[in-house]
Amino acid sequence: MRFGIIVFPGSNCDSDCYHALRDVMGQDVRYVWHKESDISDVDCVVLPGGFSYGDYLRCGAIARFSPVMQSVQDFAEMGKPIIGICNGFQILTEAGLLPGALIRNRELKFICQPQYIRVEHNRSMFTNMCQDRQVLNVPIAHGEGNYVADEATLERLEANGQVIFRYCDAQGECTNEANPNGSMHNIAGIMNEKGNVLGMMPHPERVCDPILGGTDGRLIFGSIVEWAERRIANAK
Amino acid sequence: MPSKQRWDEVGLTENEYRMIIDILGREPNDLELNLYGVMWSEHCGYKHSRAMLKMFPTSGPRILQGPGENAGIVDIGDGLAVCMKVESHNHPSALEPYQGAATGMGGIIRDIFTMGSRPVALLDSLKFGPLDNPRSRYLMDGIVSGIAGYGNCIGIPTVAGEVGFDPCYTGNPLVNAMCVGLIRHDEIQRGAAAGVGNSVMIVGHTTGRDGMGGASFASVEITAESEERRSAVQVGDPFMEKLLLEACLELFKTGCVVGIQDMGAAGIISSTCETAARAGTGIELDVALVPKRETGMTPTEVMISESQERMLVIVEKGREQEVYDIFDKWGLHAVVIGHVTDDGMLRVLDNGVKVGEVPAKSLAEAPVYRPGYEKPAYIDELAAFDPLTLPLPDDMNDVLLKLLASPDICSKRWVYRQYDYMVRTDTALPPGSDAAVVRIKGTHKAIALTIDSNGRYSYLDPYKGGAIAVAEAARNIVCSGALPIAITDCLNFGTPEKPDIYWQFRESIMGMAEACRALDTPVISGNVSFYNETDRGAIYPTPTVGMAGVMEDVKHITTQAFKKDGDAIVLLGETKEELGASQFLNIIYGMQKGKVPDINLEKESSVQKATLKAIQEGIISSAHDCSDGGLAIALAESCISGRKGAYVNLKFGIRTDALLFGESQSRILISLKPEYLDKLFVICESFGVPCQVIGTVYGDRLNVDVNGNKVVQLPVEEMKDKWEGTIPAYMNRR
Amino acid sequence: MTAKINVTLKKSIMDPQGTAVKDAALSMGFDAVDDVRIGKHIEVKIKDGVSREEAEKQVELLCQKLLANPVMENFSFEITED
Missing domain, CATH: 3.90.650.10 (PurM-like C-terminal domain)
Incomplete structure (x- = not known):
């Protein structure tokens, strides 16, 4: 399958995603410049991390008006997979493709560290290769990853199983101490209602190559590939 | 008129x-x-430094570009090269810490990509006044945020650094930023x-x-x-x-x-x-x-x-x-x-x-000036102090914990956690070990990077201080498994028109130059920052050394962490009765005096070669430089990093405090499987390096016996808590 | 009383945030926009019983010492009755 990595001015994890998907996962990948509008040749859109437009004003606030974002909206409506990582997650919430918002970390500091996250369930195109409640080690690196939403939204997210990753400790307990940034309900990643748009603060592309200390990121990208292949097989 | x-x-x-x-x-x-x-102006024209800088060795078979361009370039084989430079932004950071530090990063990054090179790593050396001073905390908070704000946004990982504290830097912090790039020879x-x-x-x-x-x-x-x-x-x-x-x-x-x-x-x-x-x-x-x-x-x-x-x-x-x-x-x-x-x-x-x-x-x-220089009177006065006249402390556990918790030695996680050190997905060895390692995608190669300085040594003996700064940087590179190949330097001093300051400057350069020659690490770029003085006087002379090393195969990456119960712990190099200028004296007695430890650059080179050879033969589990705080701190850090304990038995004819906390140079602490000991002995023998088995990795406590007496008995968790707690305790104050 | 404080960058200081917002506004077709400068708006609630004179004195100092960095920012404020 072919992944399309959207490059905004100021994206800086675009080449990391490219390397992880092509050289480690063995997939077809291309960069999509933010001014492009035709993305019909890609099967999965990746919004990479970084500081699009310097993250000036608000994280992701300016990027959502890039020309390519209209195509990304359409792509989402078609039910095709979209994964927004870190700044990509922020852009998806600003664009209204995911509910809620990401505000400054509880400690008001940028945090870069290895991080345990719990897979809430494996009935999604992003987690089908994981076990239910599996603990993954996927690092975080952000200044504004503190997930907030109103009570009704949170209830809906929980009821629909849209909360897919939660910050936890090594044993999988989602305690306050294990919450690095103050996110409500320890939320590290959520999906839209249809389950084809994922936003997550942790960086799976940073744990694909074993020399970097882990390979848990492969489970997430691998799940997307697995889902796409199954769909093609079913179509036949 | x-x-x-x-x-x-x-x-x-x-x-x-x-x-x-x-x-x-x-x-x-x-x-x-x-x-x-x-x-x-001094900043652009190097009027007072140019003549002295000529003393540095700046060429060698690997050097593709020495000083004089935006940055230096050193060959790492296969048509690849490393481009690097370090620069100060002390004065702007003293006035506006966030923007001062941020623009410092911006400037040094531009120096690297101007050469045609893709920047792949940032490092920084920061010095502040003591943390109990609110102004120091304000500066540290702003400067660290500024570095993070710029480096994280532009997407270049900050992979290593050092942070030090001394009253001499109050009001005149040092912000030395280093950028490293990769380049193909034909792209320069x-x-x-x-x-x-x-x-x-x-x-x-x-x-x-x-x-x-x-x-x-x-x-x-x-x-x-x-x-x-x-x-x-x-x-x-x-x-x-x-x-x-x-x-x-x-x-x-x-x-x-x-x-x-x-x-x-x-x-x-x-x-x-x-x-x-x-x-x-x-x-x-x-x-x-x-x-x-x-x-x-x-x-x-x-x-x-x-x-x-x-x-x-x-x-x-x-x-x-x-x-x-x-x-x-x-x-x-x-x-x-x-x-x-x-x-x-x-x-x-x-x-x-x-x-x-x-x-x-x-x-x-x-114009080039050669100001007059004169050895300041304090040098001989302070060197005359004999630390062995002090009483032996009775509780070494307490001393060890105090050293671990001291701002200079303690964990700097509070700082580097604010830096995105992983972006670009090449950081194979992240901050927290002797040197960082950045792999090169598409090859087996990697580069090792470190930045080091020691103002206290340089103040007490600028010649030795300069030589030790280079030697320690090289030792750090070697401990990570790489061969040191070149340095970039940032020389932070007071007002050069003052004869005692110029003497410090001259001695430092001579010491550094000698070490660069002995260790085969020419100077390829650098920067001089004079006029680091406030109403309270000049800072300590602080030459900062940024160093790069090359590793042919990432499988040689080595960390300081003890790995496995049963591994033998070995000390390479000689331990002498040297307590002068040590962190032990500084922290326990509040004294910054005595004789700076001796450095024999031939022996230094041999210890490094033996260690690197052993790493390349694949027999080493961990390697750690013995520096600030001496052997006991090196042991404690290897225990903490590896979450492992150790039984150590020392038999030496010197005072226990000097044995544990003395800072004799050219020593490396390693651990390895016992079955590899014979191989290690052969390697050490061939380089003429003293080598002593001093203990075993085991359990969850550090136990050190000296001549049969139990002198240190501490749980690793307790040491870790002390080591990690200091900076957050100061900085998270509201 | 409430002190309503505005902290703005001095005119000679570059404002990257403002520039990025201006560029985005222009590219979205807001062609009336000439320039954008971004600052901070801070509201400080004053304790009951404090005189207006004392409040003004303290807010002025608060701005100088904490809220604005005089190296690069200007500030202005007004104190309003709640």
Whole structure:
């Protein structure tokens, strides 16, 4: 399958995603410049991390008006997979493709560290290769990853199983101490209602190559590939 | 006497003013005088350091570019090279910590990609006053945030660094930023304005009044008056620099770039006269063509503005369109402001009217001074102190915990957690070990990087301090599994016109130079920061050494962490009864005196070679440099990093405190499987390196016996808590 | 009383945030926009019983010492009755 990595001015994890998907996962990948509008040749859109437009004003606030974002909206409506990582997650919430918002970390500091996250369930195109409640080690690196939403939204997210990753400790307990940034309900990643748009603060592309200390990121990208292949097989 | 004010106003001396008249054959006009004032400032002209810097070894078979360009370049084989430089931003950071540090990062990053190189790593060496001072905490908080804000946004990982504290840095913090890039030999760009008729372009940001005169500002001591000189503050724009970086690297691929130079200190003036001087050409430019963001700027203001994120590019005549196309794609300015001439003159026009004309070379070559120097009286006085006259402490557990918790030695996680050290997915060995390791995708190779300094040693004995700074950096590189290949240096000193300061400067350079020769690590780039003085006096002489090493295979990556119960712990090198100048004296007795530990560079080299050989043979589980706090701290850190305990049994004929906490040089603590011991002995024998099995990795406590007495018994968790708690306890205060 | 404080960058200080917002506004077709400068708006609630004179004195100092960095920012404020 072919992944399309959207490059905004100021994206800086675009080449990391490219390397992880092509050289480690063995997939077809291309960069999509933010001014492009035709993305019909890609099967999965990746919004990479970084500081699009310097993250000036608000994280992701300016990027959502890039020309390519209209195509990304359409792509989402078609039910095709979209994964927004870190700044990509922020852009998806600003664009209204995911509910809620990401505000400054509880400690008001940028945090870069290895991080345990719990897979809430494996009935999604992003987690089908994981076990239910599996603990993954996927690092975080952000200044504004503190997930907030109103009570009704949170209830809906929980009821629909849209909360897919939660910050936890090594044993999988989602305690306050294990919450690095103050996110409500320890939320590290959520999906839209249809389950084809994922936003997550942790960086799976940073744990694909074993020399970097882990390979848990492969489970997430691998799940997307697995889902796409199954769909093609079913179509036949 | 109007002419007296003229040279004073631009910070020059009467004699220098006379020299300008000799060069021009007439009185300079105001614009011209300002150009000389900026270019002949200490910051741009290196007036007081240039003669001394010649003592450094700067060449070798691996060196592709030594000092004199935007950054140095060293070969790492297979057509690849490392480009690096370290630079200070002390004075701007003292005034506006966030922006001062941020623009420091911006400047050093531009130096690297100007050479055609893709920046892959940042490092920094920071020094502050004691943390119980609120001003020190304010500066540390702002400076760390500024580094993080810039580096994280532009997407270059900050992979290593050091943070130190001493009252001498109160009010004059040190911010030394280092950037490292990778480059193929055939991609190297140079800062020369060659080819008469070629176009001179300015690309990137617009030019404003910000940072006006920062170069001359950095060349004076910080006083209440300079704190009022607000215009010296520049604002960093990492987003703009990210675009500039990508656009420049794309531009180089077209082959239309003849020369390129960062507009750092002194902006247009320094970049034009330096590029022209290097090529032996001249440049004619029109300030009216420079894109400005403020109205009513005078030609002088345009010439000396220090607006950030700008570059001077010399482009082959007729190929300007290629530049416009690429910069337009990235949404950046690119404007022709002049052309290269053959008359060696820097000619400044304003709307076609000549407003100044001086020989370019004369601006780029400031006068060279060799100030007088004299050994300060304190040196012999402080060295005469014998620490062995102090009583032996009765509780070594307590001493060890105090050292672990001291700000200099304790964990710096609070700092590096704010840096994105993983972006680019090449950081194979993250912060927290002796050196960071950055792998090179598509190869088996990696580079190891470190940055080190020791102001206390340099204060007490600048010669040894300089040599030890280089030796320790190399030891750190070796412990990570790499071969040290080159250094970049940042020399932070007081006022050079003072004979005792100049003596410190001279001794430091001689010590560093000797170590660079002995360890085969030439100096490829660097920076001098003088006038680091406040009302309270000069900082300690602080030469900072940034070093790169090469590793042929990432499988040799080694960390300081103990790995496995049952591994043997071995100490390489000699332990002498040396407590002078140690952290032990500093922290336990509040004394900064005594004799700095001896350093024998031949022995140093042998220890490093033996360690590297053993690592390359694959027999080493962990390696850690014995430095601040001595053997006991090295043991504790290896235990903490590995979450492992150790049983150590020492039999030495020296005092227990000197044995545990003395800082004898050229020692490396390693652990390995017992079955490899024989192989290790053979290697050590062949290099003539003393080697002693001192214990075993085991359990969850550090136990140290000395001559049969139990002197240290501490749970690893307790040591870890002490080691990790200090900085958060200070900084998270509200 | 409430002190309504505005902290803005001095005119000679570059404002990358403002520039990015301006560029975005122009690209979205807001062609009336000439320039954008971004600052901070801070509201400080004053304790009951404090005189207006004392409040003004303290807010002025608060701005100088904490809320604005005089190296690069200007400030202005007004104190309003709640």
